[in-house]
Amino acid sequence: MSDHVFRKIEMTGTSTKSQDEAIQNAIAKAAKSVRNMRWFEVVESRGSIINGAVAQWQVTIKIGYAISEQ
Secondary structure: OOOOOEEEEEEEEEEOOOHHHHHHHHHHHHHOOOOOEEEEEEEEEEEEEEOOEEEEEEEEEEEEEEOOOO
């Protein structure tokens, strides 16, 4: 197993259904342009409220990806 060097980016995903879906949305969007993603960590979770009910989840995550050797 070789040693790796990682870089992190921060993204905020949103969903009207759940925190999990908000995370999945952020990762799916990042996957379109970021290669070698390995892990994520939840930095912040918040949401909006309309008429006394949760209207949208907003989850900020950091995604770690390996820097590839070229």
